[in-house]
Amino acid sequence: MILPSLSPVSLCSSSPLMLQVAMFESKRILLLAIQLLFASHVFLSIVREGNAGITSVFIRSEWPSTDIPLDHEVFAIPEGHNAPQQVHITQGDYDGRAVIISWVTADEPGSSKVQYGKSERRYDYTAEGIVTNYTFHKYNSGYIHHCLVNDLEHDTKYYYEVGSGESSRRFWFQTPPRIDPDSSYKFGIIGDLGQTYNSLSTLKHYIQSGAQTVLFVGDLSYADNYQYTDVGIRWDSWGRFIEQSAAYQPWIWAAGNHEIEYMPYMGEVVPFKSYLHRYATPYAASKSSDPLWYAIRRASAHIIVLSSYSPFVKYTPQWMWLREELKRVDREKTPWLIVLMHVPMYNSNEAHFMEGESMRLVFEEWFVQYKVDVVFAGHVHAYERSYRISNIHYNVSSGERYPVSDETAPVYITVGDGGNQEGLAGKFRDPQPDYSAFREASYGHSTLEIRNKTHAVYHWNRNDDGKKVSADSMILNNQYWASNRRRRKLKKQSLMTLVGQTSAY
Numbered sequence: 027m028i029l030p031s032l033s034p035v036s037l038c039s040s041s042p043l044m045l046q047v048a049m050f051e052s053k054r055i056l057l058l059a060i061q062l063l064f065a066s067h068v069f070l071s072i073v074r075e076g077n078a079g080i081t082s083v084f085i086r087s088e089w090p091s092t093d094i095p096l097d098h099e100v101f102a103i104p105e106g107h108n109a110p111q112q113v114h115i116t117q118g119d120y121d122g123r124a125v126i127i128s129w130v131t132a133d134e135p136g137s138s139k140v141q142y143g144k145s146e147r148r149y150d151y152t153a154e155g156i157v158t159n160y161t162f163h164k165y166n167s168g169y170i171h172h173c174l175v176n177d178l179e180h181d182t183k184y185y186y187e188v189g190s191g192e193s194s195r196r197f198w199f200q201t202p203p204r205i206d207p208d209s210s211y212k213f214g215i216i217g218d219l220g221q222t223y224n225s226l227s228t229l230k231h232y233i234q235s236g237a238q239t240v241l242f243v244g245d246l247s248y249a250d251n252y253q254y255t256d257v258g259i260r261w262d263s264w265g266r267f268i269e270q271s272a273a274y275q276p277w278i279w280a281a282g283n284h285e286i287e288y289m290p291y292m293g294e295v296v297p298f299k300s301y302l303h304r305y306a307t308p309y310a311a312s313k314s315s316d317p318l319w320y321a322i323r324r325a326s327a328h329i330i331v332l333s334s335y336s337p338f339v340k341y342t343p344q345w346m347w348l349r350e351e352l353k354r355v356d357r358e359k360t361p362w363l364i365v366l367m368h369v370p371m372y373n374s375n376e377a378h379f380m381e382g383e384s385m386r387l388v389f390e391e392w393f394v395q396y397k398v399d400v401v402f403a404g405h406v407h408a409y410e411r412s413y414r415i416s417n418i419h420y421n422v423s424s425g426e427r428y429p430v431s432d433e434t435a436p437v438y439i440t441v442g443d444g445g446n447q448e449g450l451a452g453k454f455r456d457p458q459p460d461y462s463a464f465r466e467a468s469y470g471h472s473t474l475e476i477r478n479k480t481h482a483v484y485h486w487n488r489n490d491d492g493k494k495v496s497a498d499s500m501i502l503n504n505q506y507w508a509s510n511r512r513r514r515k516l517k518k519q520s521l522m523t524l525v526g527q528t529s530a531y
C-alpha cells in the first residue's frame with residue numbers, strides 16, 4: 027500500500043482539511059501497528075513450528091479390524107496325531123546361552139523332550155522339559171510343554187525337533203553373539219498384535235525386516251475380547267499364528283492389560299492365568315521373583331522388562347528388584363540399556379492418556395540416573411516417538427510440572443500399532459505437546475539395529491497396505507558412550523565407521 031507523504035507543517039494546522047489529514051495519519055499509524063503485530067505473530071509461529079513435533083497426516087485405508095476366521099490357513103493345525111503346535115522360543119537365561127522351547131500337544135501329554143544339535147536332523151543332544159495344562163471356564167487347554175535348552179554356544183545355528191514319530195516337527199534358531207560391547211544386533215519391536223489381517227501384515231513385514239529377536243511390549247492375542255471357551259480357543263489360534271516367527275527366534279515377552287483376564291462373570295479371577303501357563307520367561311536368571319518382570323542381556327544390550335499391571339510403588343517386589351537390577355547393568359559390557367513396558371509414560375493420544383503417569387512418577391528418575399537409552403511401550407494403538415525429555419523435578423509444591431528437554435533422558439517410543447481387532451487410536455491431542463517428536467495413527471512395527479557401542483539405527487515401519495515403508499527413522503546415540511569425555515575419542519572413531527556403513531539410509 028502506498029501512503030501519501032505529509033509535511034510536518036500540515037500536521038500542526040487546525041483547518042478542516044488539516045483535521046482530515048490528521049485522522050488519515052492516525053489510521054496509518056494504526057495500520058503500521060497492525061502490520062507489525064501480524065509480522066511478529068508470523069515470526070513467533072515459525073519459531074514455534076521449528077521446535078514442534080510432527081503429526082503425520084498420512085491416512086491409510088485399513089484392512090477390516092476383525093479377527094481372521096479360525097479356518098484360515100494361518101491358524102492351520104499341523105497334521106498327525108498329537109503333533110506339536112504353537113511352537114515358540116524365548117531366551118532361557120541371563121546371557122543368551124539358553125532358550126526355553128514351548129509347544130502344545132492337543133490329544134495327550136506326549137513327550138516333553140527336545141532333540142537338538144548343530145546339524146539338520148542329526149541331534150547330538152536331548153533336553154527334558156515339563157508339561158502343564160489349565161482350565162478356563164469350560165475350556166480345557168492342551169498339554170503345554172516348556173523345555174529349557176542350555177549350555178549353548180554363542181552365535182551358532184541350532185536345529186531342533188519336538189514331538190515323536192511321524193508327528194514330530196523340526197525348526198532352528200540362531201544363538202546371539204557373546205556379551206560384548208561391540209556386538210551388533212537387530213531387534214524388532216512389536217506391540218498389541220492380535221490376530222486380524224492387519225496383525226498378519228505386521229507379522230509378515232516384521233519377518234521381512236531381518237531382525238533377530240522380537241521385543242514384545244504386551245497385549246498378545248486379544249483372546250479376552252471373547253467369552254467362555256472361545257477365550258482359550260483364540261489363545262490357541264494366536265499361538266499357531268505367531269509360530270512362523272516365534273519358533274525360529276526368541277520373542278521377549280512383556281505383559282499387557284489383555285493378559286490379565288480377570289473375568290468374574292465366568293468364574294475366572296486368577297490374573298494372567300492363560301498368559302503365564304503359555305508364555306515362559308527366564309525371570310529367575312535375573313533374580314526376579316515373578317515372571318512378569320525380569321531382565322536379559324543379549325549381545326550388547328541389557329533389556330529390562332517391567333509389568334504395568336503389577337505393584338511397582340516404593341518397597342514392592344518389582345520396585346526393589348528394579349533398584350537392584352539397575353545396579354547390575356554394566357555399560358562397559360552391554361552399552362545399550364533398553365526398557366520394555368506396556369503402558370507408555372509419555373503419550374499424547376486421547377487413548378490411554380495419563381495412564382502411565384503413576385509409573386513415570388516412580389521410575390522416571392532412575393531411567394535418567396542410569397542413562398536408559400530407549401523405553402518401548404505399547405497399549406496405545408498408534409505410533410509415537412518423544413524427544414529426549416524428563417519431568418523429574420516436579421513435586422506437589424515445586425510447581426515445575428512440565429517435561430523439559432533433557433539430553434540425559436531416554437527416548438520414549440510407543441509401538442502399540444500391531445493391528446489388533448480394536449482398531450486404531452486415531453485421535454491425538456491438539457496441539458501436539460512439545461515432548462512429542464513424531465506421531466501417526468497407522469499399523470506397523472519398529473526395528474532397532476545396534477551397530478556398535480555408540481550408535482544404533484532405528485526405524486518405524488508402517489504397514490502401508492501391503493508394503494513395508496519406513497516412516498520414521500533416526501540414529502540413536504548411546505547415552506553412556508556418548509556422554510563421557512573419556513569415551514568421546516572412541517565415539518568419533520565409531521561414527522566414522524558408521525557413516526561409511528549407513529550410506530543406504
Ligand SMILES: [Fe+2]
Pocket residue numbers: 218245282283284368404405406
Ligand atoms: Fe493394552
